[in-house]
Structure formats: C-alpha cells, structure tokens
Amino acid sequence: MQRCASHNQRVEQVEFRDLHQAWRYGHALRKEHEEQALAVLRDLLDWCNRELRT
Template structure:
C-alpha cells in the first residue's frame, strides 16, 4: 500500500530532504535522502504539470521509486536519463537498478565506489533541476 500525499507536501519534503542531505557527510544516509529528495521533487513537478493535487491521482506507472521513468515523464534531457545506470555491488557480481538504489543504501549494500559516485552525481543534478523547476 502506498501513502498518498499532496503537491505541497511533496514540495516541502523535497526541500527538507535536499537540505538535510547537503548538510550531512557523504555516506548512505545522505545518499538515501538525496534519492528521496529527488523523487519528491520530481513527483511534485509532475503533479504541477498535470494539474493534479495528490499522488493518488498519478497513473500507476508513476507511483513507485523509478526515477528514470519520472525523468522521462518530465522530458528531462536524454543525456541525463542515460546516466541512470545500475550500480555494481562491491563484493558480488550483482547489480542494483537505479530505481532500487534507495534499498541498497537503506539496507547497507556496498556498491562499487565509481558507480555510486556517478549515481550520486546524477541525483544531485536531479535535485538542482527540481529546485529550478519548483522555484524553491
């Protein structure tokens, strides 16, 4: 079951999570807040563009953590979308999809440092885009 929230709640959550992530030292907690901040900002932008009030009104395919799909819905530059790549795990031959990075950081899965660094760079670009789009 998902929790539905309004456009203004998403805007506030975006700002709070972005500011908290930027004030923290690098690591999983900051990465997690960066991911969730980008998700909230992108969903707020989609609600704005579609004239919707709540996430309850979003189509089912946008009611998840798939930032790539949200980015495509917002028509973000293909060059940015292409950079939303899976990250390799540090000690295994497994990969973590970009949409599931929040789980890796939440549960403590170690990621290859270079992959994680690139994912965080993309997430920070998404935060910057959201800040400009939402004028916050």
Template sequence: MVLQVGAKALKKRRDELKVSAESVEAHSKDDAATAGLLLFYAAECGLKERILFRRGLRDTAGLEPTHDLRRLAKDLGLPPAMHSALNRLGSCRLHSPAGASIALADLHQAWHYGAKLDGDSEREAKAALRALITWCERD
C-alpha cells in the same frame, strides 16, 4: 495506509534532506550510504513536488506510491540532458566480484540496508541524484 503530503512540504523536505546529505558527507567520510539515502529521498521529494505543481494537485493522493525515480522523471518529461543522469543511476553496481547492477527503483534499499556499492558507481549515482535535485530546484 499511505501518507498524503502537499507540494510545499515535499519541497521543504527536499531541501532539508539535501542539506543533511551535505552535512553527512562533510563530517563522516565513511558513511556514504547515509548520504546516498538522503540524496535519493531528496530527489524523490523534488520530483514528486514538481509533478504536483505541474498537474495542479493539492497533495500526493493523486500519485501512485512509488520510489521509482525513473517513473517519476518520465511523468515529468525531463529534458534530454537529464536522461544521462538517469542512465548513470541505472548502472549502480554492488561491490563484489560479480558486480551485479542495482535497479534504480531499488537503489534506496541498497543504501538503507547497507549493501556495499562499487565506489565509482556510488559516486556517479550520487552525482546523478544531485543533478536531479538541481533540476527540480530550477524547474
């Protein structure tokens, strides 16, 4: 069963998750994964809230259940300036000799399960997530 959530709840949760991510980063420099996960879900909530608003939908019942931020952004028709943020998210790499890339739709899983990410790549991904959140706040 998929939980159905309204736009107001998504917007509130976006804001709560963003604040929580900032708090984690301020108080625990060694916990980049938790901050990244919170930012990912804040961006997801923000994008879904904007889709509901633009489509005039009451809740997420009319949306396909997904964590794919690229798909959500495509549904919104983000402006060209936001495409660079999405491109940065698509190039997040694991911290390993091979440095395998992580698909944007799977980035939350990497943070969720504690996969070690390349430091620069992780910083870029978090900056991109913040850019998406800011866009949602201003849209």
C-alpha cells in the same frame, strides 16, 4: 541513470530505482558507480529546485 555494480558476488548489479534500498540496508556498491549515481541525483535535485522557482 544506469545500474550500479555491487561488491556482493551474488548480486552483480543494483537497478537505479533500487538504490534507496541498497543504501538503507547497507549494501556495498562500487565507489565509482555510487559516486555517479549521487551525481545524477544531485543534478535531478538541482533541476527540481530550478523548476519550482519558476
């Protein structure tokens, strides 16, 4: 889980833990970084679902 680069010149990086706020308030992120963050979250969700089934 790494930082996401921002399109905003004032804020260069968004911490992974703050992505929910960035998305909630419409903060524009670099597409490739946002896609990577979504992939990490999907992997985490899949892991949680597997663990709950056991």
